[in-house]
Amino acid sequence: MKELLEQFLIETRELVQSAAEDLLALEASPGDVEAVNRVFRAFHTLKGSVGLFDYPPWFALLHAAEDGLSAARTGTVPADANLIDVSLETLDATARWADSIEKTGQLPGGATAEAGALAERYRHLLTPGPKARGADAAVLPGWALQLVDASADFGGKPSTAVRYRPRDDCFFTGDDPLGLVRKVPGLLAVSVAPAAPWRSGEEFDAFACNLDITLLTAAPREEAEAVFRLVGDQVTVVDMPGGTRAAMAEPAVTPASGAVAAAILAEQVRVLAAMNGSDTDAGRLEASARAAANALLSVGQDGDARRCERMLGRGSDALREVIESVLAGGPMGPSPTEASEPTEQSQPLGGDAVRTLRVDAARLDALLALIGELVIARNAFGHLTTRAEAGESAGTLIRAIREADTNIGRLSITLHRSVMSLRLTPLSQVFRRFARLVREAARALGKNVVLHIEGEDTEADRGIVESLFEPLLHVVRNALDHGLEDAATRRRGGKPEAGHIRIEASQDGDSVVVTVSDDGRGIDPAFLRRRAVERGLRSTEAVAAMDDDAVTDLIFAPGFSTAEVIGALSGRGVGMDAVRAAAERMGGRVSVESRIGRGTVVRLHLPRTIALTRVMVVRASGESYGVAMDAIVEVVRKPRAGIHAVAGGNATVLRDQTVPVVRLVDLLGHEGVSLATQEALLLIVRAAEGTIALEVDRFEERIDAIIRPPSGLVRSVLGVAGTTLLGDGRVLLVLDPASILASAPSVGRQTWEGR
Amino acid sequence: MAVVRQTDAEPGAPIRLEGVCPVEDAETLAALILDDPNAPVNWTACTRMHTAVYQVLLRMRPTVLGPCGDPFVDAWLTPLGPE
Numbered sequence: 001m002k003e004l005l006e007q008f009l010i011e012t013r014e015l016v017q018s019a020a021e022d023l024l025a026l027e028a029s030p031g032d033v034e035a036v037n038r039v040f041r042a043f044h045t046l047k048g049s050v051g052l053f054d055y056p057p058w059f060a061l062l063h064a065a066e067d068g069l070s071a072a073r074t075g076t077v078p079a080d081a082n083l084i085d086v087s088l089e090t091l092d093a094t095a096r097w098a099d100s101i102e103k104t105g106q107l108p109g110g111a112t113a114e115a116g117a118l119a120e121r122y123r124h125l126l127t128p129g130p131k132a133r134g135a136d137a138a139v140l141p142g143w144a145l146q147l148v149d150a151s152a153d154f155g156g157k158p159s160t161a162v163r164y165r166p167r168d169d170c171f172f173t174g175d176d177p178l179g180l181v182r183k184v185p186g187l188l189a190v191s192v193a194p195a196a197p198w199r200s201g202e203e204f205d206a207f208a209c210n211l212d213i214t215l216l217t218a219a220p221r222e223e224a225e226a227v228f229r230l231v232g233d234q235v236t237v238v239d240m241p242g243g244t245r246a247a248m249a250e251p252a253v254t255p256a257s258g259a260v261a262a263a264i265l266a267e268q269v270r271v272l273a274a275m276n277g278s279d280t281d282a283g284r285l286e287a288s289a290r291a292a293a294n295a296l297l298s299v300g301q302d303g304d305a306r307r308c309e310r311m312l313g314r315g316s317d318a319l320r321e322v323i324e325s326v327l328a329g330g331p332m333g334p335s336p337t338e339a340s341e342p343t344e345q346s347q348p349l350g351g352d353a354v355r356t357l358r359v360d361a362a363r364l365d366a367l368l369a370l371i372g373e374l375v376i377a378r379n380a381f382g383h384l385t386t387r388a389e390a391g392e393s394a395g396t397l398i399r400a401i402r403e404a405d406t407n408i409g410r411l412s413i414t415l416h417r418s419v420m421s422l423r424l425t426p427l428s429q430v431f432r433r434f435a436r437l438v439r440e441a442a443r444a445l446g447k448n449v450v451l452h453i454e455g456e457d458t459e460a461d462r463g464i465v466e467s468l469f470e471p472l473l474h475v476v477r478n479a480l481d482h483g484l485e486d487a488a489t490r491r492r493g494g495k496p497e498a499g500h501i502r503i504e505a506s507q508d509g510d511s512v513v514v515t516v517s518d519d520g521r522g523i524d525p526a527f528l529r530r531r532a533v534e535r536g537l538r539s540t541e542a543v544a545a546m547d548d549d550a551v552t553d554l555i556f557a558p559g560f561s562t563a564e565v566i567g568a569l570s571g572r573g574v575g576m577d578a579v580r581a582a583a584e585r586m587g588g589r590v591s592v593e594s595r596i597g598r599g600t601v602v603r604l605h606l607p608r609t610i611a612l613t614r615v616m617v618v619r620a621s622g623e624s625y626g627v628a629m630d631a632i633v634e635v636v637r638k639p640r641a642g643i644h645a646v647a648g649g650n651a652t653v654l655r656d657q658t659v660p661v662v663r664l665v666d667l668l669g670h671e672g673v674s675l676a677t678q679e680a681l682l683l684i685v686r687a688a689e690g691t692i693a694l695e696v697d698r699f700e701e702r703i704d705a706i707i708r709p710p711s712g713l714v715r716s717v718l719g720v721a722g723t724t725l726l727g728d729g730r731v732l733l734v735l736d737p738a739s740i741l742a743s744a745p746s747v748g749r750q751t752w753e754g755r
Numbered sequence: 756m757a758v759v760r761q762t763d764a765e766p767g768a769p770i771r772l773e774g775v776c777p778v779e780d781a782e783t784l785a786a787l788i789l790d791d792p793n794a795p796v797n798w799t800a801c802t803r804m805h806t807a808v809y810q811v812l813l814r815m816r817p818t819v820l821g822p823c824g825d826p827f828v829d830a831w832l833t834p835l836g837p838e
Contacts, residue, residue: 166806171778171781171806171807175806176778176805176806177806178804178805178806178809178827178828178832179805179806181827181831182827187831189831190831190832192809192813192832194813194814198814204785204789204811204814204815206781206782206784206785206807206810206811207778207781207782207807209806209807209810210810211806211810211813
């Protein structure tokens with residue numbers, strides 16, 4: 001649990017950082033669609049990770065932020081200063097809360113009110129017009145408010161609400177959940193309900209616990225937590241601010257529900273009242289219950305939504321009462337007591353988290369030995385200088401220098417490898433987080449899912465492991481949400497009722513392969529073809545010409561979401577393109593394989609370490625550029641006569657294959673003079689859509705380099721994979737041919753269609 | 756064993772919970788109620804009830820007779836009866 005939290009905090013800070021940068025970039029260049037997308041993705045991921053833990057106000061805030069940004073993506077609301085301001089403040093709050101959780105394990109006092117206020121600002125952006133009342137709403141979960149309703153002794157004093165969901169198998173491990181509840185001092189109310197609806201028709205397993213226990217106590221939080229400390233993972237504790245019940249139930253103000261949800265609820269009350277208690281019209285009753293429940297779900301009041309659904313069988317009056325109670329007793333504004341609480345958040349919190357690394361002593365010893373060798377190798381140069389001064393002939397000196405250089409080269413590579421091995425971390429760190437995630441998501445979706453994890457001992461660089469969670473999360477969510485069918489469909493298809501998701505890792509040479517497979521419905525290429533045309537991503541002819549594998553690969557295209565309905569977990573159109581982007585950022589790639597009815601396999605090939613990259617240095621229009629060797633298929637010289645002008649560009653024939661030829665200078669947008677050389681120098685590179693020939697002026701050298709990711713000014717330049725230093729001290733821009741081609745559609749498209 | 760029912764009981768005769776009812780009683784109780792869904796459960800003599808036993812009552816909703824002898828259940832977890 002602790003490790004999980006640490007990971008979460010690290011990741012949260014990174015996401016806050018990158019989202020803040022992107023927001024600032026957006027401020028600098030309004031209307032930057034890609035920046036909006038990046039900000040949205042960061043919030044989407046933040047929301048997902050916060051959802052793993054139980055911080056309801058925080059989650060509700062990020063949910064509201066996501067809605068706001070989602071509207072900005074689609075252009076429904078402008079991505080203007082208002083949105084940027086509130087988003088930056090949300091990020092500030094998020095960073096502060098992460099610090100507080102690191103120090104104290106909980107959100108700071110006042111966080112609930114702050115989250116409510118910020119969330120309301122997002123909602124306000126979405127609903128222009130008359131300002132909703134009660135703008136400073138705090139969000140308390142529905143179950144906690146129900147307890148207040150149920151408690152006869154709730155005297156308006158601050159109290160603590162606890163929700164305890166014992167694990168299914170808790171009886172086997174000797175737990176007596178109610179036994180713990182008995183020990184809670186100062187009980188005000190207890191409620192026990194089934195955690196999931198009882199499944200009728202199935203044999204009742206008396207030893208499987210399916211209970212959702214909620215309680216309200218006058219005891220302070222610490223005392224309540226102490227009772228449940230052994231089952232802390234199954235418990236949510238919420239501080240209930242004081243205030244009279246009347247104050248909580250300020251009529252007709254449902255700030256957390258938002259104006260829309262409140263209107264929907266009020267409408268249901270009207271409809272139900274018109275039914276006058278007659279339960280004859282079951283259809284209308286059901287429609288009302290469903291509408292109310294959906295409205296409540298949409299604003300995160302899941303407990304109340306369930307309450308509405310339960311009332312379905314009890315007639316229109318019962319349902320109306322519930323809706324009215326939700327409308328009246330909805331989440332409240334910050335009460336005087338809470339406002340007067342000492343504001344912990346003003347204290348300096350957090351500070352720089354210490355990043356430590358545990359290292360095997362033997363590995364350090366090996367490093368020390370290498371450094372020793374390096375010092376000796378360097379001494380050889382001193383000796384060589386003396387020999388040169390003594391007037392030794394250049395010929396013998398050159399041989400000696402080359403020898404010393406080789407020696408140092410060998411040592412530096414070994415040293416690099418050893419240091420990299422210090423950073424190796426097992427993937428179990430990431431995989432472990434999925435157990436809980438899959439379990440909870442499966443429960444939320446009402447699916448029965450078995451998760452298998454294999455190869456979690458496989459090691460990869462810390463940086464890779466830390467960046468792996470986000471893309472993996474998207475893939476697993478997709479498998480859960482869209483891949484696996486519900487139990488009934490599976491039964492009809494002759495499959496076992498429980499869906500299987502398998503996360504595997506293995507080492508393959510210098511790379512790590514992470515595979516996520518499910519035995520769900522698979523991806524239907526015909527559906528993808530239709531969708532690609534609908535979304536305007538490809539033309540009808542183009543998709544008809546593509547084979548099924550290429551079509552399946554389209555799920556990684558930006559703006560391509562196959563979800564019919566926006567699910568709670570995924571399906572907002574982010575995800576798979578973010579996965580590909582993340583994999584490529586890490587220097588890896590992702591592929592998908594799918595069979596209808598059999599399931600889907602997504603493979604992430606990632607580098608095991610941040611390795612030395614071999615870079616080819618080329619010259620184009622007087623400048624040197626690097627291109628990573630692994631992007632280069634081959635290097636050819638072609639007589640000019642072999643390059644033909646075709647519709648929209650040039651092409652040449654290479655081993656019986658037509659390859660488009662693009663001049664690097666054109667791609668970079670330089671004014672290049674065409675060289676009247678007899679031969680064209682071509683770099684054959686792999687790009688997203690196939691192979692392409694890049695024409696350059698000259699090949700220079702091949703070097704081993706550690707490519708630094710672009711930062712600062714260079715970051716905003718498209719098509720730059722990073723920078724490295726040349727031996728003479730010059731900075732070399734290392735290009736990423738695939739992204740240059742993608743960002744130069746005119747060149748890319750015409751050559752492709754001319755193929 | 757704290758779940759009691761006379762072996763020659765007429766259908767509808769009450770099932771009695773007596774003394775401390777530990778986790779094992781859950782299965783016995785569930786089986787008895789399944790056997791005779793109309794039998795009420797008399798819990799006045801039960802002094803302490805395990806969660807699993809309570810869950811059986813919550814799930815199967817038999818008619819319960821009298822106040823529960825377990826003060827905690829009596830104070831916080833009643834009423835409990837047919838839906």
